[in-house]
Amino acid sequence: MPVTRKVRRDHTEVSCCLKYVIFGSNVIFWLIGLLVLAIGFWAWSEKDTFSNLSRLANVALDPAFLLILVGLMTFVIGFTGCVGALRENSCLLAAYAIFLAIILLLEMTAGILGFIFKDWIKAQATGGFQAFIVHYREDPDQQNLIDWIQEDWLQCCGIEGPKDWDKNNYFNCSSREVGSREACGVPFSCCKPKPNEIIKNKQCGYDVRKPGYVSSLRAFLKFAKLVLW
Known part of the structure; x- marks a missing residue:
């Protein structure tokens, strides 16, 4: 076989x-x-x-x-x-x-x-962004992230409005007691860029929340450039 x-x-x-x-x-x-x-x-x-x-x-x-x-x-x-x-x-x-x-x-x-839990997540995200605002000047990475969110992504100024920047020691209105130019202001990322603007005006947010600042026409036009919610 x-x-x-x-x-x-x-x-x-x-x-x-x-x-x-x-x-x-x-x-x-x-x-x-x-x-x-x-x-x-x-x-x-x-x-x-x-x-x-x-x-x-x-x-x-x-x-x-x-x-x-x-x-x-x-x-x-x-x-x-x-x-x-x-x-x-x-x-x-x-x-x-x-x-x-x-x-x-x-x-x-x-x-x-x-x-x-979308409402709870929204509240946590709001609190987290406000925590970023508090530490805005302490970390350059957080600063760049907030500027990108306000200027390019959400096109906003704070979460609920420009008054959110009172939580930051540099932009709080009480900071004017020590002569801070940023007191009662907002970061430049809150300002709408002008058409064909090449160099950004880093001082466009100075004094825009100062009491009586909006009284003049020039100040009002500057304040109107802020992107609000």
């Missing part, structure tokens, strides 16, 4: 096409995560956070900390997917799948909770 030999074919746990698709896409995510993480640490070093650890008290309000957190998460997820696909390591691929499932679950949960 003839003996039939069975040819054993080599096979891998991950198909070749899927392997390199996962590897290539995660290399990009891994590099992006590494870049964002490096930018976050660079921002902290520029603000001298590492030598002045007392600044970590307001770490939740620090945009650089958000960059570090997002960069670290992207780096870890990209690393597990990249190495797991390249080495066909089932443990790393399982961890990669779990990370993606957790992110998807968190996004779905955030969407549902955001719809249900």
Whole structure:
């Protein structure tokens, strides 16, 4: 009786096409995560956070900390997917799948909770923005973020109006007692830019909330340029 030999074919746990698709896409995510993480640490070093650890008290309000957190998460997820696909390591691929499932679950949960508790979230966002206003001059990253929100994104001046800037020590009307030029004013990002304006007027918000300032026509026109809610 003839003996039939069975040819054993080599096979891998991950198909070749899927392997390199996962590897290539995660290399990009891994590099992006590494870049964002490096930018976050660079921002902290520029603000001298590492030598002045007392600044970590307001770490939740620090945009650089958000960059570090997002960069670290992207780096870890990209690393597990990249190495797991390249080495066909089932443990790393399982961890990669779990990370993606957790992110998807968190996004779905955030969407549902955001719809249900939208009023509470709006109140928390308002309080958070007002906390940014309080620390406006203390952190250049927060300052740039607030200016971008007021000038480019929401085109607003504070949350409820220009009076929100009373919460800041520099723009509070009581600051005029120490001769501050910003007292009873608002940041320049509250002012509407003029057409074809090349250089921004950083002093356009000075004194606009000072009592009696709107009495003159020139002052009124300057105050009318403010973007209010």
